[in-house]
């Protein structure tokens with residue numbers, strides 16, 4: 001008889017599956033890393049464009065505020081603007097001489113332009129644009145005009161504070177141009193005024209403009225804006241860090257053309273851009289992880305199917321070996337009995353003849369049992385069983401089982417039955433339920449060494465009647481307990497070879513118990529014994 005082998009995945013299949021899974025994981029990882037890199041580059045480009053836009057917005061905002069200041073300061077009555085036209089020229093090229101003065105700084109030197117130029121800016125704004133508005137617009141394109149305005153308005157502001165400036169110049173006779181400029185920057189409400197915290201103000205402004213741009217692009221990664229008086233090299237971006245280019249920022253105070261204000265250098269850094277990038281890639285990441293999991297599941301499924309197939313093939317081999325053995329034994333015994341009858345003239349001895357015939361009958365009955373068992377199981381496979389239920393007397397049924405088992409075995413067996421609650425009847429299919437008890441008791445005898453002690457007990461448990469068959473046999477290893485009710489499963493222990501069996505008995509027991517709406521369970525301890533517990537619903541009444 002062949003010993004049941006441990007069922008394992010063939011090593012070549014295992015290696016192939018592992019390699020395939022590893023390959024897919026490596027490919028997916030490579031793809032994901034590459035996708036991250038590309039997304040990071042896209043992110044870097046986007047934040048740089050956003051930063052440029054933010055700087056452009058700051059510039060625009062700055063020009064707007066200068067426009068506002070100029071327009072207010074150039075408007076009468078504070079400032080008087082007079083325009084002379086020289087009529088000796090043809091109208092297309094007529095010269096315009098613009099005189100501007102205010103009450104503190106007097107007048108600035110006249111600024112000359114032509115009628116068409118003036119009209120060009122006027123048209124650019126609107127036909128109704130006021131003269132200060134046209135001059136303001138013009139000053140952005142005519143450095144001379146802007147220069148004159150800056151000087152005129154600056155002079156005005158300085159003269160408002162001339163006493164302080166004089167005191168400052170007196171206290172700092174060697175004051176450099178820078179120091180004087182600083183003084184002018186500190187004159188409140190003057191066009192040169194710079195807030196003391198202009199760096200912080202500038203970076204705050206850039207931060208807001210940048211945030212607005214990033215929001216437009218759906219980039220919500222936290223960032224900081226830094227400002228410095230010194231120009232600095234751009235920080236290098238890497239896979240988990242992003243820095244924008246550094247931009248010169250000169251949009252503070254009234255620092256146009258030749259009045260140079262302080263330049264600061266501004267950039268933005270993103271310390272943890274990876275979260276935003278990964279969030280962007282979430283869909284493809286989830287897809288790739290699902291793909292990996294799905295592939296692993298597919299391979300697991302294939303491996304499990306192969307293992308099951310192999311297990312089935314092993315079980316089939318074992319079953320054929322067992323059956324061959326089971327069939328050959330009675331055939332051999334009967335052959336010997338018939339030979340004895342024929343050759344050794346035993347027919348004249350009625351007692352011997354009777355013994356030989358009895359032996360042959362017993363063997364035939366065993367053969368019949370075996371064939372019935374196999375056929376029954378095959379039949380149950382294909383169709384629902386029809387139970388022919390009746391009220392059966394429990395004591396009689398168990399007594400019959402004990403009697404039948406005792407007559408079958410050559411072992412010294414002590415079997416007792418305890419009907420704890422003296423339950424009398426059970427509603428069951430008599431034939432099948434007798435077979436169930438017989439199978440369990442037969443196993444208890446088969447898998448125990450002498451002297452065999454078997455206790456059969458019966459008691460009520462809520463709506464169920466419980467039959468327990470306890471033996472003092474070899475026990476069942478814990479890793480096989482879950483499988484002994486499977487078809488063809490036999491515990492592959494060394495001494496099992498001496499015990500005949502098909503591996504079908506317990507699967508039949510389970511089938512019948514469940515068909516009754518009941519259960520079968522087992523408790524077992526190696527070398528101490530086993531207890532099989534069959535519960536079936538109680539007979540009505």
Ligand code: ADP
Nearest residue numbers: 443444447475484490491501502503504505506
């Ligand atoms: P078999 O024809 O091999 O007895 P069964 O389906 O009746 O088939 O039992 C399945 C296996 O369960 C047996 O081969 C045996 O290893 C184990 N087994 C069943 N009953 C007992 C028991 N009372 N004690 C120890 N092992 C048992």
